[in-house]
Amino acid sequence: MWREETVEELSDGRFYTANDLVKIGTDDCKGCSDCCRMGPVIVLDPLDVFELNRFLGQSFEELLNETIELKVIDGLILPVLKLVQKADPEKAPAGVPDQKMLQENTADHSDRVSAQENAQEGAQEEAMACPYLGEDGRCTIHDFRPGICRLYPLGRSWENGDFRYILQVNECTRCNGTKIKVKKWLGIPNLAAYEAFCRDWHELLASARRLLEGADPESKLRNQICIYLLRQFYLCDWNVDDFYGVFAQRRAEAMRYLGFSS
Numbered sequence: 285m286w287r288e289e290t291v292e293e294l295s296d297g298r299f300y301t302a303n304d305l306v307k308i309g310t311d312d313c314k315g316c317s318d319c320c321r322m323g324p325v326i327v328l329d330p331l332d333v334f335e336l337n338r339f340l341g342q343s344f345e346e347l348l349n350e351t352i353e354l355k356v357i358d359g360l361i362l363p364v365l366k367l368v369q370k371a372d373p374e375k376a377p378a379g380v381p382d383q384k385m386l387q388e389n390t391a392d393h394s395d396r397v398s399a400q401e402n403a404q405e406g407a408q409e410e411a412m413a414c415p416y417l418g419e420d421g422r423c424t425i426h427d428f429r430p431g432i433c434r435l436y437p438l439g440r441s442w443e444n445g446d447f448r449y450i451l452q453v454n455e456c457t458r459c460n461g462t463k464i465k466v467k468k469w470l471g472i473p474n475l476a477a478y479e480a481f482c483r484d485w486h487e488l489l490a491s492a493r494r495l496l497e498g499a500d501p502e503s504k505l506r507n508q509i510c511i512y513l514l515r516q517f518y519l520c521d522w523n524v525d526d527f528y529g530v531f532a533q534r535r536a537e538a539m540r541y542l543g544f545s546s
């Protein structure tokens with residue numbers, strides 16, 4: 285999820301490594317799906333797309349037709365999960381009074397219709413959710429959910445090309461403070477390789493953004509670089525066994541293409 289707030293505004297002020305304990309337990313979320321609804325944008329990295337390709341058997345183009353869309357994120361075009369309308373099984377639609385209540389509390393028919401329409405509009409706005417959220421309020425792709433979802437409510441704080449984990453204290457509505465190791469929370473096999481991938485991907489995007497600093501949003505250079513990155517890391521064949529090895533190779537090519545040493 286993309287955030288622009290400072291670490292001080294977001295977190296408990298502490299920085300964590302994968303081996304640290306953090307007060308993060310959510311008691312298995314117990315039917316809550318708040319963070320999968322109307323949240324900030326969930327940007328997908330190449331590993332997320334690789335996992336979706338692998339487990340859903342869908343190409344990037346097929347995903348684009350269904351569950352993801354392209355958005356401009358800080359000057360670069362990147363894929364994000366596309367929010368869809370979905371009911372929350374845990375809550376009555378917020379802001380929608382029932383018919384009886386409307387009849388008792390509105391002066392005449394036109395008021396009643398107007399109040400109902402407004403309430404329905406409000407409910408529709410509040411019902412936006414991740415396309416992979418199941419009707420039971422659980423994630424239908426839990427085992428291969430995007431990295432940002434695995435992190436939540438942790439985040440990453442970046443400095444000089446490296447990151448540390450932070451706990452976003454104003455996010456999860458049900459964190460009960462049970463201490464859990466960061467690496468257990470993430471549940472990612474070969475975490476060292478994953479963290480190296482995160483750094484390399486972050487550095488590549490930062491390099492591309494530096495190159496485009498000051499460039500017109502519609503400039504030929506910006507379009508060229510955005511399309512190159514999409515082709516090199518998303519619209520490509522991710523039917524490979526060694527994701528990290530192939531990513532490293534593609535990243536080295538991209539750094540050369542952008543004029544940076546890899």
Ligand code: SF4
Pocket residue numbers: 319320326414415416417418422423424425426429430433
């Ligand atoms: S992918 Fe799963 S965990 Fe992530 S926002 Fe969607 S439903 Fe929630």
Ligand code: SF4
Pocket residue numbers: 310312313314316317318319320436437455456457458459
């Ligand atoms: S807001 Fe917290 S408790 Fe609710 S689904 Fe997200 S992580 Fe779980």
